[in-house]
Amino acid sequence: MTNSTLSDYLVFKRTFLNDPNRPKPGGEPLTASVSAEGRAGIRRVKIRDHQIISDSGYKGGGSDLGPIPAELMLAGLGGCLSHGWVMQSALANIDLRFLQIDVKTVSAPDGSKAPVGLEYTVRISSDASPAKIRELFSIVEEKSFVFNLLINPVQISGTTEEITEKDEAA
Missing domain, CATH: 3.30.300.20 (K homology (KH) domain)
Structure with missing residues (x-):
């Protein structure tokens, strides 16, 4: 390597x-879709072929499973x-x-x-x-x-x- x-x-x-x-580049729409899921209420962010998990920190009542x-x-x-x-x-x-x-x-x-x-x-x-x-x-x-x-x-x-x-x- x-x-x-x-x-x-x-x-x-x-x-x-x-x-x-x-x-x-330019002229194309940029989109993201965010869904709240499961018992932890995480937010699954979908952008093109990518996914990111977003969550609240403990102070915000979340499980701190993502940013x-x-x-x-x-x-x-x-x-x-x-x-x-x-x-x-x-x-x-x-x-x-x-x-x-x-x-x-x-x-x-x-x-x-x-x-x-x-x-x-x-x-x-x-x-x-x-x-x-x-x-x-x-x-x-x-x-x-x-x-x-x-x-x-x-x-x-x-x-x-x-x-x-x-x-x-x-």
């Missing part, structure tokens, strides 16, 4: 991004920013030796669920100058889907749909 590195992946990513015939939804949102932000750093580094021909995004938030002190803010730290080792890192930082934030969703919230609408026992079995 070969040990591959982030630098090795950047070579692949650079080739992919520079291919004029590559499929262009809470807010932690998944933090992971979504960190994952999107990480993807942006990889893409922009590949395009700029910068070698990343290490990349980690740490994201955190704190609930309001009054016990409400409202966060008082989000912050993240990019931990990076590369061959880029500090000025180039600052430039990439700005570009990544500008192009990040999740970052922009959080700083420029979109309207959310919801509906309910009553189903029968027959529908439950399907």
Whole structure:
């Protein structure tokens, strides 16, 4: 088995991004389906061909069998920013030796669920100058889907749909 590195992946990513015939992202709906299940009330998150278990921690009356939804949102932000750093580094021909995004938030002190803010730290080792890192930082934030969703919230609408026992079995 070969040990591959982030630098090795950047070579692949650079080739992919520079291919004029590559499929262009965008315009497709992003969907997730979440169902509450079983005695523990876990939430099974289904996204494309992937599944993640989400649960409440013990303080929230859960069994702590998976991350809470807010932690998944933090992971979504960190994952999107990480993807942006990889893409922009590949395009700029910068070698990343290490990349980690740490994201955190704190609930309001009054016990409400409202966060008082989000912050993240990019931990990076590369061959880029500090000025180039600052430039990439700005570009990544500008192009990040999740970052922009959080700083420029979109309207959310919801509906309910009553189903029968027959529908439950399907």
